[in-house]
Amino acid sequence: MQTLPKEVEQLFHYLQNGTSAFHVIAHTKQVLTEAGFTELHIKDNWTLTKGGRYFCSPFDTTLYAFTIGESCDLSNGIHIAGAHTDFPAIKIKPNPEIFSHGYMQLNTEVYGGPILNTFFDRPLSLAGKVVTKGDRYDRPVSHLVDLKRPAVYLPNLAIHMNRAINENGAPIDNQKHLLPILGTLNEYLNKDTTFMDLLAKEIGVDAKDILDYDLCMYNLDQPELVGFTEEFISAPRLDDITSVCALIHGLVESKNADRVNLVCLFDNEEIGSLSKQGADSTLPSVIIGKIWQAFGKNQIDCMSDISDGLMLSVDVAHAYHPNYPGTQDITNYPIMNGGFILKTASNQSYTWDCESMASLIALCQQENIPYQRFAKHSNTKGGGTIGSIISSHLPMRTADIGVGLLAMHSSREMMGKDDQISLTHFAKAFFEN
Template sequence: MTNPSMHGAARELLDFIHSSASPFHVVAESAKRLCRAGFRELQLDDSWHLAAGGRYFLSVYGSALFAFAVGKEAPGESGAPLRMAAAHTDFPGFRLKPAAGMTCDGYGTLNIETYGGLILRTWLDRPLSLAGKVVLRGQDAFQPEVRLIDFQKPLLTIPSLAIHMDRDVNKNGALNAQEDMLPLASLLEGNEEEEDFFLAWLAAACGTEKEAILSYDLGAYPHEEGCILGLSDEFISSPRLDNLTSVLACLKGIEDAKPARGLRLIALFDNEEVGSGTKQGAGSAVLPAVLRRIQQEFSDEGDALDRALAQGFLLSVDVAHAVHPAHAAKSDPAIRPKLGAGVVLKQAASQSYAGDAEAIAIVRALAEEHAIPWQRFVNRADSRGGSTLGAIASALLPVRTMDVGAPILAMHSARETMGAADQESLERLLKAFLA
């Protein structure tokens, strides 16, 4: 049987996902939540004046975000706990190339490239919209105008080839991203085939001239709302569960955090799906820089941050693979996490998931103290599996780290599935960890 709190967490997640159609919108929606919760916004290029007991956030290049709560006793003191949680704002999909409009036989299609390891076939025959940002000519070359855009309507589709023209589609079905996945956008007439029809449309949609648009960063996304499903409403089906489940859990944890001592921080990085090696990714110097600036506000001791990290803990929060009902043999023969059975602690001897014996013990004990259901995940010994930002971030920032997340099915599909109860469990763990 389901319970009201489980459904409340599920519906809040679906609302958050609906408002977060690009990493830029994830950050904008997160900033709105934090402002409502009493956090004060900081800027990277300003001097900071932090106070014990203060609550702050800052966005990094529009697609990453950090938020932190300072203890009533300043975090520069010896033994003051440093607890951090990290997730990522990006998700697999399609990004538009520059000058994206293409024409053929009177059709207008868009030139795209894949972002991350998406399952191509799941994007076929779905209504798609566009979201991201458009950058316009500004007052001078170094001050362009940036507009955040989510069209929130069906604009595109990627039509399948009829089975009559591809009789082996159900046997083979391999797709070429450049040839088979160009979104259909328009029917063209006359001189529309000669001009950049998409740029003309985009300018009109933005209420500006084509010449004013200097660049854009736009992605296609399924224009389909997520839903609760199952005979007992036990599942969530939605785009972008990877990794907005974790983003929301981190936000709810920091919103509740009012530490007596030390520092609580969440880091919502971008570009995890393409390796994290960007200025706003987990593989950059941005988290160490933010921590250094915070620590300098409260301590003049040169080794204060190093001491805090030695006693600190980072939760890397990202989705995990649940055992698949039709492909159970793809999972480990003994350790088989299920939907609805709680938060997953992810382990790998290769350290593609961050963690050690002490980290596992700490998170397990925390979950059990708060009656939060938990389970384990390991890859089959003959499967490489994926990786997370935790191993990358902790290599740059030497702090004990553990990978956890909600189990899902169809990871990297255009639409993924999770257990409705698992979002509440994940949020409870983050609240307990960041308390």
């Protein structure tokens, strides 16, 4: 393998560590702490200084990181960029134990919109959070869990029992076919074994002390360079760790003396963003309000000051697929390694206006950063992002951008290596200019 560019190496570290939304935030905290950012807590009154670099994680799957320019008086507004920490997955239900014909399996449910058949016939592990009793009922203790080994498996049905699978596919019944196998029943796994017992041994607690968990199955594959000249990246969870990585490292490496810069990392984008930790919440306004309040300004001052700002919704886009050319727009079809993508949609599923898009294009031209345009095929509804949601809460010009993927929402996705470089360079330029 060739030597990795810095931006790609940063992405690989994020992908290897970010096996759940909880772990994405944990890795982000490590990056920010090592870069000299100070952690704040949402319940405290904030004492901030010009030139300061801070972050706050109100919930374990969300984080807000911001810098305050040394000459900033807040009237220069703010640059905001948002991304999401969650990804399509298969999650473990409560009381998941299933004992059937000598096997132990787990009951599961689908989170978001994964391409389900890509989770079959590959080693899967489990990651997320387990919560145990604390010293009081309202003070539980959280434990990050990542088994980091092939713990469960979803086998396909043999072609001999489904002869038409290659012609007709294999319809998946979520309640019947997504029950992973842990193993066969034996002295260790038996009908008296509970999933809590297994988790307790992993984190070194008593099973009776476990109160709840939030765990997903994930693809154990490591990120790799692929292609004859290794110009592509193949990895799980590119959606949307590519954006999280670019924004955090872009903010860390940027310098701006005149303005506030803010990165917002949200959860639950894959299921609509309507949650306390999602983009469709009051948290962004609360965080921005606390920053302005720390410098003696009220909420009206804050909304007035930020109205002249600029906001990015950063999420992956659809690259041109050579085997399915009819799925793309006839004039706006970005290709991998052609640069990061500016996305527009007249129905505002990708938020934009001419002024915000013009500002981004001008910045790309000024900094010589490659970019491409994307618009949906007119017969295709397509997906959406956090852009329109968060811009409905904050009175700011907003635009949608991201890197192009193939196999989006597969358990393993594909992108152009150079596109991560261009997105990271653009994030840094966005925060510096």
